[in-house]
Amino acid sequence: MFWIPIDRxxxxxxxxxxxxxxxxxxxxxxxxxxxxxxxTRELAVDLHVSRNVTxxxxxxxxxxxxxxxxxxxxxxxxxxxxxxxxxxKLSLASLNLDDISEENxxxxxxxxEINTDSIDFKSGVPALDLFPRKTWAxxxxxxxNEAPDSVxxxxxxxxxxxxxxxxxxxxxxxxxxxCHPDQLLITSGATQALTLIAKLLLSxxxxxxxEDPITQEIQTIFSAPGSILCPIPVDDQGMQTVLLPVNKxxxxxxxxxxxxxxxxxxxxxxxxxxxxxxxxxxxxFIVEDDYDSEFRYEGAPVSSLQGLDPERVIYIGxxxxxxxxxxxxxxxxxxxxxxxxxxxxxxxxxxxxxxLDQLILAHFIDQGYLEKHVxxxxxxxxxxxxxxxxxxxxxxxxxVNILGDSTGLHLIAEFKNIFFSDQLLKKIQKYGVKVYPVxxxxxxxxxxxxxxxxxxGHLTNxxxxxxxxxxxxxxx
Ligand SMILES: Cc1ncc(COP(=O)(O)O)c(C=O)c1O
Numbered sequence: 330m331f332w333i334p335i336d337r338x339x340x341x342x343x344x345x346x347x348x349x350x351x352x353x354x355x356x357x358x359x360x361x362x363x364x365x366x367x368x369t370r371e372l373a374v375d376l377h378v379s380r381n382v383t384x385x386x387x388x389x390x391x392x393x394x395x396x397x398x399x400x401x402x403x404x405x406x407x408x409x410x411x412x413x414x415x416x417x418k419l420s421l422a423s424l425n426l427d428d429i430s431e432e433n434x435x436x437x438x439x440x441x442e443i444n445t446d447s448i449d450f451k452s453g454v455p456a457l458d459l460f461p462r463k464t465w466a467x468x469x470x471x472x473x474n475e476a477p478d479s480v481x482x483x484x485x486x487x488x489x490x491x492x493x494x495x496x497x498x499x500x501x502x503x504x505x506x507x508c509h510p511d512q513l514l515i516t517s518g519a520t521q522a523l524t525l526i527a528k529l530l531l532s533x534x535x536x537x538x539x540e541d542p543i544t545q546e547i548q549t550i551f552s553a554p555g556s557i558l559c560p561i562p563v564d565d566q567g568m569q570t571v572l573l574p575v576n577k578x579x580x581x582x583x584x585x586x587x588x589x590x591x592x593x594x595x596x597x598x599x600x601x602x603x604x605x606x607x608x609x610x611x612x613x614f615i616v617e618d619d620y621d622s623e624f625r626y627e628g629a630p631v632s633s634l635q636g637l638d639p640e641r642v643i644y645i646g647x648x649x650x651x652x653x654x655x656x657x658x659x660x661x662x663x664x665x666x667x668x669x670x671x672x673x674x675x676x677x678x679x680x681x682x683x684x685l686d687q688l689i690l691a692h693f694i695d696q697g698y699l700e701k702h703v704x705x706x707x708x709x710x711x712x713x714x715x716x717x718x719x720x721x722x723x724x725x726x727x728x729v730n731i732l733g734d735s736t737g738l739h740l741i742a743e744f745k746n747i748f749f750s751d752q753l754l755k756k757i758q759k760y761g762v763k764v765y766p767v768x769x770x771x772x773x774x775x776x777x778x779x780x781x782x783x784x785x786g787h788l789t790n791x792x793x794x795x796x797x798x799x800x801x802x803x804x805x
Contacts, residue, residue, distance in 0.1 A: 335347070342502070345502070347378070347383060351366070352395055355411070363405055366406065393597070451763065451765065452783075453620075455650055468693055469689050487515065492691040503623065517679065528674050538579045540568050542592065568589070570596075575610075581614040589733070602637075614643055614664070624651075624738060645661055652702065658690060713789075718734065720793060729743065730743040741782060742783055766781050
């Protein structure tokens, strides 16, 4: 019999509990590569849970690369899934996790109007018209009336404890991020979090390992202190960790492991382990930017890298994609060794993020509105994504290949024999549509010239139909 302790009193879904416990046993070597696991049916009987629970937990383990299924034979632990525990003790190891228990398709045969109402496939913009205004207004009213006077004064740089407490529970529940509220620093979006980390860890001449391609902004933030970017090429599974340079002494490795930006891959467990082993060997931090992974359309969101080595991984999250970029709220989950220095830098940057907004957000999460909103938006984005994929295939057929569409608010369209030069992009714009070449985000140029990023979260199905129609006309 295969036994896993299940605690039904916890605020953590059973699927997550089963998944986490099997994952931990694989990572620590209790379950070794090649070892057979019970069938989902047997496990459900052993644990007195429904078969759905074990099926979904296995699906997730499979999606993250921990297990593999051999047809007609069973489920086995995959190779390369063992991660040694580092000897260094967590100084927040006393972290008490109990404490954290808590469409009308448009007629296509019409004349296009050149240059009017451009359809913008910008990436990373959520559906702004669906911001939960009423709920937010209700909570804002309540906070304004009931919050203590101190909220309207200067507050501490790390942010309101109310928000940090609910956020630590939310992160454990949804992202497998283990953190004490004291490890959280509330920032003005992920952008400020990245800036603080660059200020803290980089100086002139320092090297930083970074995915290539990655956003222009991130390249600018990390090179601003005079540091040197060491690009590691990305494929459909994220950073190619076999190419990590052994002869370097980087200050940190920057990754978007849940949903690589812009190519969209999700780093498999074997690469995650390689990355952590590399960071341990060269003794550097890993900076994990988890900007939009809640919107995963195949399976549950992939677990964080932070959960594998909380003292080595600096985790960055944001409410820009799941709620609103205008809110400007993000956060850092910090290893204990750099909490104090980061607080000082935040204080110097802007004292603290708006306390009122933090309190409203704390209520929004605590009362379950955030998870409801994410679930609702995920359904909408799933439909928009499907519509975009259908339009691309039906208009361009085998001239287009779609990549990186399993998560987030954008996908990559790769075209046969089309290179998105500045001249072609100007022509596309004249047809009233804006698309974004992957090459805009590359460090080593020339590898992705036939690829464009198409953001769809903020576009209706009608706009998507019209946008792809215009793109086709421009490319003819
Ligand atoms: C990969 C990545 N990280 C971070 C950010 C910044 O997000 P924020 O609005 O929280 O500053 C973005 C914005 O699109 C992004 O694409």
